[in-house]
Every structure is written in C-alpha cells, then in structure tokens.
Amino acid sequence: MSAISTSSSAGDAARTPERPKRRSFLRLLLRNRLAGLGLVVLAAIVAIAILAPILPLADPNATAPANRLLPPLSEGHLLGTDELGRDLLSRLVWGTRLSLFMGVAATLVAALLGSTIGLVAGYFGGRLDNALMRSIDMLMAFPYILLALAIVAVLGPGLLNALYAVAIVNIPFFARNIRGVTVGLSHKDFVEAARLSGMGHGRILVSEVLPNVMPVIVITMSTTVGWMILETAGLSFLGLGSQPPQADLGSILGEGRKVMLTAPHVTTIAGITIFLLVMSINLVGDGVRDALDPRLSAGALARPAPVTRIARAKNADDAAPPEGSPALAVRRLSTRFEVGERIYRAVNDVSFTIRRGECLGLVGESGSGKSVTALSLLGLVPSPPGVIRAGRVWREGEDVLSLSREKLRALRGGRVSYIFQDPLTTLHPLFTVGDQLVEAIRAHRPASHAEAWTQAVALLDRVRIPAAADRAEALPHELSGGMRQRVAIAMALANEPDLIIADEPTTALDVTVQAQILALLDELRRESGLALLFITHDFGVVSQLCDRVAVMYAGKIVEEGPTQAVLEAPAHPYTRLLIACVPILGSGKRALDAIPGLPPAVDRLPDGCAFAPRCPRATAACKEGEIPPVSVADRRSARCLYAGEVMRAATEGSAA
C-alpha cells in the first residue's frame, strides 16, 4: 500500500485489503542479488566456523618447527603453515570462529547498551536526553581506535577486554540512531493513547515503543557487525586482543606480518578471509536494511518513471477527437495499480468534458479514484505500479497520452497546471517563494532572472497577497497556510494556463481561509477564462464554485451534470445519500442519514454496480453486467438502472 503513497489518494485507491499477503522477508532479501551472494558466502563461512570442532582439522596450536612456513598445497597442509609450523587452514577456521564470535558478541553488547540509552533519551527528552546525548557526543569526539586503545590500556590486553572496548566504541552509533527514531515515536498518538490506558513509562517503552524501534535496531546491528569484526581484528593485530596461542583473524595477520617478505601466503590468506567475511556480512546487512524498509517491502524498489506507463489496447471507438474545442475531454480512461498479482482498478472507464472557462467539480470519498483521475490526465501517476490501461485525454485535437515526453513536460505546469492539497509539501522549504516562482516561469520560457522576478511579484499581487514585493522574499514556513496556498495558486498561474487542476486545494485550510481561497479561485477563473477541474469531497464547496459536477464511486463517474440540477434532484442513489449524510448548518440537533457499509476495495470490485451492496434500491439486475451511463437530461447522465425514478422521487420529495 505504501508503495503508491507518493500521492495520498493513490494510496487510498489501493485501500488496505483485508489480510494482505506480506512478502516473505527471505524472498525480499534474495531479490537483491548481491545480498543473496553475500548470504551464501556468509552461510558457508558461519557453517565452517560452527563445525570447526568436528571438522577433520589439525590442532591449530600444535607447533612443528620442522615444517615452518610451508607454502600452500603442501602435503598435509592445504594452506601451508606459519612460522611455528602450525597448520594454517586449521588456524584460519578457528580464527574465523573466534572473530565471528567476537564481532557478534560486541554487536549484541553495543546494541543492548546503545539502544537502551537511545530509547530512554528519546522517550523522556529534556534534561535526561541532554545529559545522555552529550556524554555520547564526548565518546564520539575521540578517534575510535584511540579510544579502544585507551580502554584496553586501562583494562589490560586480552580477548574480553578488546570485546568491551569495541562494544563501548560502538555504543554511540546505536544510541544516536535509536534516539532519533524514538523521539519521533514518543510523540505519536498511540503512545499517548497508552498513557491514557493507564500504562506507566517503563511499560510503554518496552511494549509500545520498542517493537516499533526493533527494525532499526536490527538494521543498525546488521550494518555494524562487519565493522566490529574489523575493529577487534585491528586490536588483535596490534597484539592487544587475543593472546597467543589463541588467535583470531587479526592476530594471524599480525603474526604473518613479521614474515611477510619470505612467506607472503600467511598474510594474504588471512587478509582474503577477513575480506570475504566482512564483505559478505556487509552485503547481507545492506540487503536486510532494504528488506526491512517498509517502502521497499511493498514492492517498489524502482524510482517512479517520469511518465505513467501507458499500455492501451487499440480501441476504435475512443480514437476520434471530440467535437468543438473543449479545454479537456477525457474518454474512457482506465488507470490501474498493478502490484504483483493484485490489480487495483483505481479509475474505470471515466469520461468527462470540460469546456473552456468551465469549472467541473469531481466529488468522491477517499479511494474513489478522483485524485488518480487527475494525475492520469498528464501521466503523473507513479509507475510502477500505476498503468494507464485505456482511454484518451483530448486537448486541442491531440491525445495528451500519446504526446512525446518533451511535449508532455512542456504542458505540465505550462498550459495545464496543478494545485495540491498541502502547499507546505509542494513548496521547497529552503528557497524563497519568489525564487520558486522564478523557477516555474523560467522552466517554460526564456526570461532573465530580473524579468522573471518582476513577473513573480506581479503574480503574487494577482493572488491578492498584500505587500507582494516583500512577501516574495519569504520562505514558505514564514507564511500562513492560506498565504502558502495563494503562492501555490500563483505558481499554477505562472505560465498562463487555460486549465488548472486543483486537488482538494482547501481541505487543509480553516473555514475562514477556505472561503477566501474559494473566492479568489472564482474571481481568477472569471477574470481570465480559465477552465478548472476542482477535486473535493465537499458538496458545499462544489456548489459554491462549480458549474458542473461529476460524482465518483469506486473508480467510476456514477453521475454527472450541472451542479444545481444534480444537487436538487440527484439521479444516482449514491449522490442522493452522500448529500443527505452531510450535516447542514442550521438544521439543528438530529441523527444523520448514514450510508450503511463501506466502499468496496478496488482490487475486488463486485459485478454490476459497485454501489449495489449499500443501495436501498438495488435489485438483482444491479448486480450483474456493466451498468452504462444513461442520459437523464440535457448534458446529464447517471450510471443507474433506475436513474429516472430516483430523480423523479427526489423532485417530488423536495416539492412536498
């Protein structure tokens, strides 16, 4: 689901199905080929290390001065011997076993201590956080090897002390990572809900926060264990870790160093082993990180393409351009999200026309496909997983979806522009709004910075921003929500579009500000003859602004017509019920007419009318076959077998 959350509504369209099948962790891990390779190598190394006591190996510590420094492939010594005549293969296997154990143990110790510090600091915050994190900072201020040396110097050389040293040196990595995640989590609603449920802080940390932090701990462990093996090997190499005759990979390397010129095979073989071990661990670690990342586990490893994938069947009946020259004519558009074997039919067979200067309201609940429709018009649905499977989008006699990539890009933000719900997420936080307007202007036509700046200020003035010249210097966060949305509108106007697609532009705003923005949009479109596709869930807003309205349900337009006519006498039962369940100011305290049930999941649409299971009027005929739109009046249609009756009942009801 989160794979397609690039646009929130796209995510909604693919509304969580019941019991979604999670891809298995191993399958995700193995999809990354390098991680798979790493896993195979690592598994082999670990298996050999674990089986060391029962493998037919020579005693790693048995010296034989007569056989010193035998080259590899000598008889009885596959990898040769070292300067004391000990079997190198056997020492290597036992050394790997020791290095692996040291690395894993150090990681566990560092993870336990570091995560605890991070959890406590992040959850409680304030002075405790300050005190803990500043001591961690102090730990990090020393070069790690110096710190490890200092710790070993205090504790004395030895395997266990080297382990402590390496663990302590790595505590900051865990503490800082875990603290960051915990800070975010500890202000989540569910943590507060746990407090309201009477849980104490300790219990909340262990049972609410920790499970959500666990993936990060695992990721940090998997990416640091290789590092810790190297560090312990480093200490052993300096003679501060494992003490003779016991040897880990580091001390084998250190012993080999003395005879490097006469017998290079000792260091070479030990070096290759360390390389293989650490490399395979790191590859697996990266794989684990990618597999645990929720964005990736949903199946979107690739970055979305610049244009939605278009895979249309050749279809004769939609190939003719529409009559007249409307601002936009959409014919039989179908967009799907294809995630593995699941197909989410977000937009099904959608057709509508926006005349020049006209405002069409596209109304629907979340998941009805209204935003995906809007994004499909200029191929902005993220692919994968979005695919446009059918339909044409006509503009000036051309099918927009057949345009070249360059032409499409010129159209986007040029003659057709978008306004989105939350301007704080669409404006860049680090550039002034004036600079962003300049960029929008210069992306489409050649202009000097100074010229474009003058135009930018004029645009801000046009959207009634007071003291436009000063405000152009402001950063987005310095403006209020209403002002930011005005800037977004100015940006949409920058290249004199003839069509603006506004996706819930006032939903995030307060009502008094919403009223201002709606009035502004209305003025602008009348002033410059703009066509407007206005997407909303609010019939009140539609009735204030739009000439025509199209109502979407489960990816289809179920009713379309002039706003007033539709609102007064809806011809589709869904429209009627949707209008009825919105409380209207001035009608007093009462029970509302709720629509029973839930919208269908778009990957399992029922046969026939998708609204039938919730519809009071549904008959057996509604549940089979495709229900085509029927014309119920001039430029007015509805996808309902009983549209005429529904409309008549509404007219009589309002007359009575």
Next chain:
Amino acid sequence: MNASTAPILETSGLGKTFGGGRTLLGARKPQVHAVRDVTLAVAPGETLGVVGESGCGKSTLARMLVGLVPPTSGTIALDGQALTDAAKAGPRAFGRTIQYVFQDPTSALNPRKTIRQILEAPLIHLIEADAPARERRVAELMDIVSLRPEFLERYPHEFSGGQAQRIGIARALAAEPRIVVLDEPVSALDVSVQAQVLNLLSDLRTRLGLTYLFISHDLAVVEAIAERVAVMYFGRVVETGPVDEVFRAPRHPYTRLLLSSAPAIGARAEASDAPQAELPDPTRPPPGCAFAGRCPNVRDDCRTAPPPLVPMGRGRAAACLHPLPAEGADGPA
C-alpha cells in the same frame, strides 16, 4: 443544559503556556500562550461542542482535561473534586473518569498490536480486571461499536478509517469513563462514514449516560451532536451558549465570521473577510482583543485590554465589548 445540576466537569481560569524560560546565555525564549483563562462547566449527560480554527487552543484544552498536558495555571474539577494534585500523576489518575478519542484513528493505534491487545490495555492498567472479565468486556466493547468479534485478532492496518475510529472509541469506553473528550473524531473520515460514527456516538451517549466534550472545526457537525457550544479564538473562549441560539444569532463577530465562512450547498463563494486577515503572532499577542485586527466592528477600547467573557442572558456569554445585536444574525455590522 440544566443549571440546577452540579457540573461533572469544571475548569476555572485554565491556562497553558508553551516555551518560555531562558537559554544558557540568559536570553528569553519565546513563549506561546496556547490556552488562556478558560472557565467552562459541563453538566452530566450534556454534550459541549468546542469550535475554533487551527491554533485556537482547542486541542491543548482537550489534552489538559485528560491529563496529557499539565496546565500552567487554573484548575480542573471532575465531579466537584479538584484535580490539581492528581494532574501531576498524569493520565492514570484521570483515566477511569475521563477518556479521550483521537483525531487520526490509525495513528492512535499501535501498528504492532492486535485489536485485542489494544482494547485490553485499559482493562489491565486502569481497572485491573482479571482474564475472564477482560474477555467478556472486550467482546462487549466490540458489540457496542458494532464490529465483528473476529476482528480482535487483527492488526490496525487492516482496518479502514471508520473502523479504526470505532476501535478508538471502544478503547476510550473500556474502563467505563463518565466523560469522553472527542478531539475532532470525524474530521479524518469520509462523509459517508462520518455520519455513521456521529450516529454511533449519539447512540452511545444515550445508552451509557455519557458526557461529551466534542471538539471540531466543523460547525455543522457540532450543531448536529451538541447542546451547548464554546467558540474559541486565539486561546480564549469568545462565546458560549446553547448551540441553536449561538448559531442563529451570534453575539461575537468572530462567531458570525465562522458561520458565514462555512461552505453550504446553494451558496456562491464570497470572502467574508479581508484577504490579509490572519491570526496574530502567538509569541507576541496583542494587548487587547485578539480578533480586533479582523473585526469589522472594532473600536479604540477593543485594543486596550482583552474583553472578559460576560453573561448575555439565557445561558449565553460573549467576550466582546461591542457585541452584535441579540436577535438576527444580519444585524448592522
């Protein structure tokens, strides 16, 4: 609603300041007065709607009432008992009397817990119920909010917004509180589901004898569910009274602005406010009425001191020196 009944929830002079203090070098940090001097009383069985725009302090007020945020000044009394000391103990002290429903239903449920674990938490920690009692109560709660019992073993991400909000309501009701604070409980929901949840809430109130504090930015929703309303602006209550009267004939110019801004079917878009009208800077509040900058009726005395909330008869009060005329919302401006 009933002046004779002792209020079940009462606040007096409640205030909350965020920030403040000094930095290490002694410079003052900016202070934000999120809530100032809020005095409210809610009668048992009543629903008090709290309306206002973002940043008006309505959520901070709600969170103080359930103990999630300690107040900076003033007192909260539940059932006539002052909770000033209990407030230091955190939400645990409040939990059995007053509970809270969150705005975003999915973020209020821990993604890694089953619905059963979520519903059992208040039973274990607030009323220390034993296992069979918990089993019974959890089944009962699912029934109360009309969810199928087999959902208990599922995880939050498997539910739609409306279903998740039902679970949130069930959790709030688990320990049988008498007051429920609902913080925008339907704003994140689709309209068709919104009506279902609102009807469920009304029904539960009657069946279980609950008292609601219902916070919303949507006046129509408040009108449909509440008996009394408190309108907040910039941290203060600017008008209170019975919902139908306040909405029919607002006395405070801000209430009138809110009412005229609400989009309604059949109305044309028109801005009822100057385009540059904005909230004052919360770190530097104006000395007088916070609404003075946007108010069409503003006079000189409005800018000297914040106007107190004065009774205007019939259980109504407004914090305005020059209130709108008593009847007729379209009186002279």
